[in-house]
Amino acid sequence: MTEPTIVAIATPPGRGALGVVRLSGSDAHAIVLRLTKRSAAFKPRYATLATLFDGNDSLDEGLVTFFPAGASYSGEESVEISAHGSPYILERLVALCLENGARSARPGEFTQRAFLNSRLDLSQAEAVCDLIAARTKLGAAAAFDRLEGGLSRRIAGMRTEILELTALVEANLDHPDEDIPPLPDAEGLKRINTLREQVQALAAAGSRSHLEASARVAIVGSVNAGKSSLLNALLGRDRAIVSKTPGTTRDTLDAPIDLGGLDAALIDTAGLRTDTDDPIEREGHARSLRALRGADLGLVVLDRTLAPQHHRGLLEELGRDKPLIVALNKSDLHPARTMPQDLNHAGTVVEVSALSGNGVDRLGSLLRDAVVPPDSDAGRLAVTARHAAAFERCALELDNAYKMLPQDSGERTALHLRAALDALDPIDGLTTTDDLLGTIFSRFCVGK
Ligand SMILES: Nc1nc2c(ncn2[C@@H]2O[C@H](COP(=O)(O)OP(=O)(O)OP(=O)(O)O)[C@@H](O)[C@H]2O)c(=O)[nH]1
Numbered sequence: 001m002t003e004p005t006i007v008a009i010a011t012p013p014g015r016g017a018l019g020v021v022r023l024s025g026s027d028a029h030a031i032v033l034r035l036t037k038r039s040a041a042f043k044p045r046y047a048t049l050a051t052l053f054d055g056n057d058s059l060d061e062g063l064v065t066f067f068p069a070g071a072s073y074s075g076e077e078s079v080e081i082s083a084h085g086s087p088y089i090l091e092r093l094v095a096l097c098l099e100n101g102a103r104s105a106r107p108g109e110f111t112q113r114a115f116l117n118s119r120l121d122l123s124q125a126e127a128v129c130d131l132i133a134a135r136t137k138l139g140a141a142a143a144f145d146r147l148e149g150g151l152s153r154r155i156a157g158m159r160t161e162i163l164e165l166t167a168l169v170e171a172n173l174d175h176p177d178e179d180i181p182p183l184p185d186a187e188g189l190k191r192i193n194t195l196r197e198q199v200q201a202l203a204a205a206g207s208r209s210h211l212e213a214s215a216r217v218a219i220v221g222s223v224n225a226g227k228s229s230l231l232n233a234l235l236g237r238d239r240a241i242v243s244k245t246p247g248t249t250r251d252t253l254d255a256p257i258d259l260g261g262l263d264a265a266l267i268d269t270a271g272l273r274t275d276t277d278d279p280i281e282r283e284g285h286a287r288s289l290r291a292l293r294g295a296d297l298g299l300v301v302l303d304r305t306l307a308p309q310h311h312r313g314l315l316e317e318l319g320r321d322k323p324l325i326v327a328l329n330k331s332d333l334h335p336a337r338t339m340p341q342d343l344n345h346a347g348t349v350v351e352v353s354a355l356s357g358n359g360v361d362r363l364g365s366l367l368r369d370a371v372v373p374p375d376s377d378a379g380r381l382a383v384t385a386r387h388a389a390a391f392e393r394c395a396l397e398l399d400n401a402y403k404m405l406p407q408d409s410g411e412r413t414a415l416h417l418r419a420a421l422d423a424l425d426p427i428d429g430l431t432t433t434d435d436l437l438g439t440i441f442s443r444f445c446v447g448k
């Protein structure tokens with residue numbers, strides 16, 4: 001059964017110098033011939049200037065590029081019409097295509113067809129969506145790496161290794177009397193372990209994935225420590241109210257920031273104070289702690305002109321379960337007090353002045369490196385949370401296989417290895433359900 005030809009505007013809504021209408025399907029070329037009143041076929045993969053007709057009236061003049069089946073993005077016969085970027089013209093072109101037998105494309109349907117025609121695997125198809133959504137250098141680079149097959153190649157390598165191990169374990173099982181040398185336990189264990197470590201590293205990369213969601217950094221500390229001032233200094237603009245009145249910030253406030261190529265959100269919070277009965281301030285306090293719990297990283301701001309005992313309760317309250325960076329603020333003021341001894345246990349400590357800007361750049365790079373260590377796989381690959389879940393399942397099964405191997409004839413080890421292999425399916429999409437495809441492609445914009 002041939003799929004219906006689909007059509008959509010591929011450029012963002014609104015007016016622009018140019019706008020692109022895209023068609024994919026076996027009627028794409030025929031429909032555009034009708035729209036252009038041409039009888040001669042368009043030269044494949046060449047931009048051809050043509051008049052676009054609405055009935056007998058000319059609507060616009062545009063460039064038509066025809067991609068034959070097998071040599072297009074979707075794998076199907078496709079046409080791109082690059083017209084003037086008027087919403088009226090583009091919508092009219094789509095309407096004319098619909099009148100000529102096309103149907104409106106669903107979000108991501110061009111890419112979905114590319115996937116179904118094996119032009120891309122699932123991780124690459126998703127990378128297309130992430131690449132379009134990328135707002136920062138790191139996000140774009142990671143998505144492009146996946147689009148180029150960076151992740152696919154790794155998965156393929158893992159699949160080969162798991163299959164080989166399974167074959168060795170099973171060979172032992174099927175022909176116990178024959179001469180196939182069994183996989184020595186020590187070697188098998190070593191290979192499973194190496195694989196497990198690789199898979200675990202990828203799973204960890206996913207838990208720090210910053211393509212689906214930006215990294216969240218919560219700025220917390222006592223009232224008046226300079227949290228809002230530091231937020232403004234890091235952003236380089238006057239976002240939050242600053243005043244010498246303690247308790248200025250009462251609610252949490254999110255601001256997007258590009259942390260050296262990393263897409264992140266800074267969250268300013270109300271100062272943590274316990275000496276208050278004011279229900280609003282108590283609520284603010286609770287929200288600040290909640291913001292910290294929901295963040296990837298805490299930026300603790302301390303007023304370094306205050307006596308050490310001032311900070312003690314605070315550090316205890318923040319706990320140890322979040323990575324923290326401690327900013328000793330107001331370093332422009334004298335005298336600086338000695339800081340609590342246990343400060344270094346809390347996290348990296350850095351002196352700053354939100355007022356003079358001293359140390360603020362360094363703080364920015366520390367925050368970035370704390371979220372994604374420089375040159376790490378996590379930063380480069382930034383797999384999605386969905387991939388991470390699959391890697392976690394795979395790692396778990398490899399772990400089971402690892403534990404089983406020394407006490408098993410091979411049968412149960414092989415079962416776990418097969419399960420580890422199956423766990424990778426949702427990533428490259430070798431076997432997928434319609435539900436999964438629907439969820440993934442609905443994230444796309446129409447026209448891609
Ligand atoms: N000298 C000096 N003053 C600072 C510095 N950072 C902040 N301040 C001052 O400290 C006071 C409090 O600053 P805010 O940024 O409002 O402090 P906050 O931690 O957000 O306070 P709350 O919202 O009330 O919890 C203001 O008067 C700031 O001008 C700094 O680095 N040096």
Ligand SMILES: [Mg+2]
Pocket residue numbers: 227228229241242248249269271
């Ligand atoms: Mg504030």
